[in-house]
Amino acid sequence: MLKIGGLSGGYGDRNIVQNVSFAVAKGTMLGILGPNGSGKSTLMKLISGVLPASSGTVEIGGKEIGAFQAKELAREMAVLPQLHAHAFAHTVRETIELGRYPHQSGWFSSWSKEDESEVQEAMRLMNISQYEKTQIDQLSGGEQQRVFVAQALAQNARVLLLDEPTNHLDINHQKELLDTIKKQAIEKNLTVVSIFHDINIASMYCDQLLLLDQGQIVRMGEPHEVVRAQDIETVYHTRVSNHPHPELPKPQITLLPGVERKAAAAKIAAEDFLVSPEMVLYQSEMPLKTVSSAVINAGSGWFRTFINRHVDMNYNIDDSVQEMTGFIENKGFKPTETVGMMTAVRTEHAVVKEYEGDFGSVVIAVTAGVGNAVDVSKAVEREVGVGTINTWIMVNGHLSDEAFIQAMITATEAKTKALHQEGVKDPLTGTIATGTSTDSCLVSATQQGGYLPYAGPITELGKLIGTGVFECTVEALESYRQAKAQ
Amino acid sequence: MNKNLIAYTISLILLAGAVVLGVTVGTVTISPRVLWNPSSDETAANILWNIRMPRVVLAGLVGAALAIAGAAFQGLLKNPLADPYTLGVSSGASVGAVTTLFFGITIPFLGIFTLPVISMAGALATMLAVMAFAKLVDRSMKMETVILTGIIFSSFLGSVISLMIALTGEELRQIIGWLLGSVSMRGWPYVQMALPFLLIGSFLLWLNRRELNAMLFGEERAQHLGVNIKRSKMMILVSGSVLTGAAVAVSGTIGFVGLVVPHMVRLLWGSDHRHVLPLSFINGAALLIVCDLVSRTIISPTELPIGVITAFIGAPVFAFIFFRQRKGVA
Structure with a gap:
């Protein structure tokens, strides 16, 4: 639909945009990214024709834009510029009515039904109908921005050029506006080209992205091809890190601050763990990077308080998350920086041990009971009870993402081996159990000190985890049995 | 729509009232009845139709022309202080007019229209020069x-006029009176001289009412909206110069009408040019008729130049608009 070929141009003799070529298909959205001064706005002006190109072509539907009459072009292409101040105030309605200008002709052209319905529709889409009679300068920056988007939509053009459409908008309005534009693009088969400041938003909404630097295309393609840490870092001269979007297959980036996190040297030590009949509690001075399958704050994150709480065998509450959150608050901890597990096992039997390595040390904490022992290879339908082997692995070291996952695998293997050693059997099948039905695992690290890229069973860290988890689990099982025997 | 209907009704009533006052009040008070019944008082009817009516009509036409030209210049330049007088366009027209009178120029075919046509040429040349110079100084063309720039050009052109006046000798008094602006003792020929230009100029501006609305958002935005910028700009500049030139040719330099009237119209009824232009036209006519009435009655039997009255009202309004713009209270 929109085809740009070898486009160059700028102000005076200086070509700010150099030899840019791309095509945008109907119903799709292209996002233009680039640092300040990379030529994004100049490129937009060249495409919209307000700035004459020094060479190259811009075609809409196969027709060069220079061949269009001014009004004809405005019926094909609507442009949303960046916001400017105005000497005279218009009402919102008058402003949006101007979007119909290219559709009016003749000296006395009157306002048609179609004009009216397009204006109403644009106001409805941008959610500004209630401001119809208000003067524009009395609106906030975000509302004004929506008025100008409505003006562009009222033009009812097939190509939409947007220069930072989400400027001045809060996150809710950013989302609503882009949702609306995206929906319009799909429903009305519009071709959208938009400049974005926010790489993550561009990645979420655009089908194609174009990364511009010093007037030239650095990279172009689908978001996963363009939003890559190394390209973004070179172009923007900033440290960033890639991570996946939680719901969409669209890559996101996170800024890494130039200032190093000032960290009081945090050290996890076994003696700082508080073991009581109520819970096993560890509080760190610094937040620890954590991956876990806990009740509260499962998944990954940074946390300071770690709780393994004892609950009654018959603990049966529909909303255990809410109840557990209440418990954490009652104890005076902050639920947002607390990882919480539960166990029916008596927590005073918890085993906490520290293992030294060259890089630093690992603290292992285990509570174990085998009331619900299961042989996973022969899992059959059974009643679900309370989790009974909770394993914490807390590392004084800097773990990679792989190391976190490998630490979990290693710990699980060591746990299974411990059950084997102790001859724990699945009561239903009579075979050796591999775990219990609701085991939990947690890996935390200070992310300071020695860098540990891997945690497989023959790495230094893996060895400590393997031995540690095995020993602690065996010991915990023995005290569980002794307690039971009494 | 309702709001606009009220605006037009009020404006037309004001104009009608101004016309009736303008033809009846004066050294001889004439009963309005003479308007529709001339035979009731032959002398009064004679004064009314041959002296007062052409004067009122001329004042009305000049006021309308200056007001609509001011509204268009303000829209085009996005500058609420622009008007034919502040931009120096009136001075340019004056130079044209004085030159015509001074040298006694008559261009064949044009006949009595020589004076307004040369004034228009002066107005247009000044307008283009002012814009070119302002753009040279400051690309963003700040208010x-x-x-x-307008003041610089006005001063320079004023000195050119003064020089010509100094060289005329005996006709001095007449030209100075004319310069300060007056619609007295002109009669119907002057109405005929100005009328066609005022109608054409106003109509051309009215054709660009929507383009002016778009250009208020900047030329670039207007182009995005499909306005043929070059053509519209040229049309507005030429029409504004035609209106100013014609008005100055028949009445001399009358300042601030083009500033006060559009400002009041915008204040009361918003800045949509579809209405600002016609409403400025009507109210400009009414205002100048009233100003003329005041100028000839306030220290009767002596007549004040009408430009004195408009400047007396206009300069404070100018100061007020400037203050508001600077304080950001739009």
Whole structure:
């Protein structure tokens, strides 16, 4: 639909945009990214024709834009510029009515039904109908921005050029506006080209992205091809890190601050763990990077308080998350920086041990009971009870993402081996159990000190985890049995 | 729509009232009845139709022309202080007019229209020069830059006029009276001389009412909206110069009408040019008729130049608009 070929141009003799070529298909959205001064706005002006190109072509539907009459072009292409101040105030309605200008002709052209319905529709889409009679300068920056988007939509053009459409908008309005534009693009088969400041938003909404630097295309393609840490870092001269979007297959980036996190040297030590009949509690001075399958704050994150709480065998509450959150608050901890597990096992039997390595040390904490022992290879339908082997692995070291996952695998293997050693059997099948039905695992690290890229069973860290988890689990099982025997 | 209907009704009533006052009040008070019944008082009817009516009509036409030209210049330049007088366009027209009178120029074919046509040429040349110079000084054409440029050109052209006046000797008094602006003792020929230009100029501006609305958002935005910028700009500049030139040719330099009237119209009824232009036209006519009435009655039997009255009202309004713009209370 929109085809740009070898486009160059700028102000005076200086070509700010150099030899840019791309095509945008109907119903799709292209996002233009680039640092300040990379030529994004100049490129937009060249495409919209307000700035004459020094060479190259811009075609809409196969027709060069220079061949269009001014009004004809405005019926094909609507442009949303960046916001400017105005000497005279218009009402919102008058402003949006101007979007119909290219559709009016003749000296006395009157306002048609179609004009009216397009204006109403644009106001409805941008959610500004209630401001119809208000003067524009009395609106906030975000509302004004929506008025100008409505003006562009009222033009009812097939190509939409947007220069930072989400400027001045809060996150809710950013989302609503882009949702609306995206929906319009799909429903009305519009071709959208938009400049974005926010790489993550561009990645979420655009089908194609174009990364511009010093007037030239650095990279172009689908978001996963363009939003890559190394390209973004070179172009923007900033440290960033890639991570996946939680719901969409669209890559996101996170800024890494130039200032190093000032960290009081945090050290996890076994003696700082508080073991009581109520819970096993560890509080760190610094937040620890954590991956876990806990009740509260499962998944990954940074946390300071770690709780393994004892609950009654018959603990049966529909909303255990809410109840557990209440418990954490009652104890005076902050639920947002607390990882919480539960166990029916008596927590005073918890085993906490520290293992030294060259890089630093690992603290292992285990509570174990085998009331619900299961042989996973022969899992059959059974009643679900309370989790009974909770394993914490807390590392004084800097773990990679792989190391976190490998630490979990290693710990699980060591746990299974411990059950084997102790001859724990699945009561239903009579075979050796591999775990219990609701085991939990947690890996935390200070992310300071020695860098540990891997945690497989023959790495230094893996060895400590393997031995540690095995020993602690065996010991915990023995005290569980002794307690039971009494 | 309702709001607009009220605006037009009020404006037309004001104009009608101004016309009735203008033809009846004066050294001889004439009963309005003479208007529709001339035979009731032959002398009064004679004064009314041959002296007062052409004067009122001329004042009305000049006021309308200056007001609509001012509204268009303000829209085009996005500058609320722009008007034919502050931009120096009136001075340019004056130079044209004085030159015509001074040298006694008559262009064949044009006949009595020589004076307005040369005034228009002066107006247009000045307008283009002012814009070119302002753009040279400051690409963004800030409000103050444009007005300052207007003042520079006004001063320079004023000195050219003074020089010509000094060289005329005996006709001095007449030209000075004319310069300060007056619609007295002109009669119907002057109405005929100005009328066609005022109608054509106003109509051309009215054709560009929607383009002016779009250009208020900047030329670039207007182009995005499909306005043929070059053509519209040229049309507005030429029409504004035609209106100013014709008005100055028949009445001399009358300042601030083009500033006060559009400002009041916008204040009361918003800045949509579809209405600002016609409403400025009507109210400009009414205002200048009333100003003329005041100028000839306030210290009767002596007549004040009408430009004195408009400047007396206009300069404070100018100061007020400037203050508001600077304080950001739009």
